Amino acid sequence: MAAMDVFLDRLDPDMCVVTAAADGERAGCLVGFSSQCSIRPVRYCVWISDVNRTFRVARSADVLAVHLLARDQRETAEVFGGLTGDDVDKFGRVRWREGYGGAAVLEDAEAWFVGRVVDRTTGGDHVGFVLEPVEWGGREPAAGPLLRLADARTVRPGHPVD
Numbered sequence: 174m175a176a177m178d179v180f181l182d183r184l185d186p187d188m189c190v191v192t193a194a195a196d197g198e199r200a201g202c203l204v205g206f207s208s209q210c211s212i213r214p215v216r217y218c219v220w221i222s223d224v225n226r227t228f229r230v231a232r233s234a235d236v237l238a239v240h241l242l243a244r245d246q247r248e249t250a251e252v253f254g255g256l257t258g259d260d261v262d263k264f265g266r267v268r269w270r271e272g273y274g275g276a277a278v279l280e281d282a283e284a285w286f287v288g289r290v291v292d293r294t295t296g297g298d299h300v301g302f303v304l305e306p307v308e309w310g311g312r313e314p315a316a317g318p319l320l321r322l323a324d325a326r327t328v329r330p331g332h333p334v335d
């Protein structure tokens with residue numbers, strides 16, 4: 174086991190689905206690398222692999238939509254994490270609508286926001302999209318637990334890692 178795995182294997186982040194729409198194209202993938210990165214102003218960063226189709230659409234998008242899933246929405250995690258938009262139309266398999274700036278908002282998400290892309294930063298093989306929230310929503314009151322990495326670990330990434 175690589176030394177760093179001792180640290181990384183302890184992490185169990187909430188998973189999210191990040192969608193992008195630009196130039197008449199839509200894309201979206203399951204993301205484990207994300208977090209709030211500023212309090213005032215509120216900003217949130219999602220990290221997208223540069224091999225994913227979602228990255229190719231996101232790099233020309235003005236806004237991205239970020240969605241939290243309930244633990245029992247494993248099927249949605251399979252669609253966005255286990256398939257690639259290079260092969261299938263993921264948006265034909267879920268309920269979605271257009272949001273602010275043409276963003277693709279998943280209607281069954283537990284909580285979601287649309288964020289304007291205010292910065293992009295290279296992490297390595299993932300690019301960080303820093304988002305400023307402009308529209309948001311979700312179930313109220315909040316229902317059960319969210320889908321976390323431990324719940325999605327057995328999903329095989331739909332896009333080859335390299």
Ligand SMILES: Cc1cc2nc3c(=O)[nH]c(=O)nc-3n(C[C@H](O)[C@H](O)[C@H](O)COP(=O)(O)O)c2cc1C
Binds near residue numbers: 220222325
């Ligand atoms: C548990 C899990 C976590 C993932 N985390 C990320 C992530 O943080 N960033 C990312 O770009 N892809 C992540 N992926 C991979 C993409 O969701 C996956 O390759 C997807 O099929 C890409 O779809 P696309 O080619 O349509 O964009 C993750 C996949 C799984 C199963």
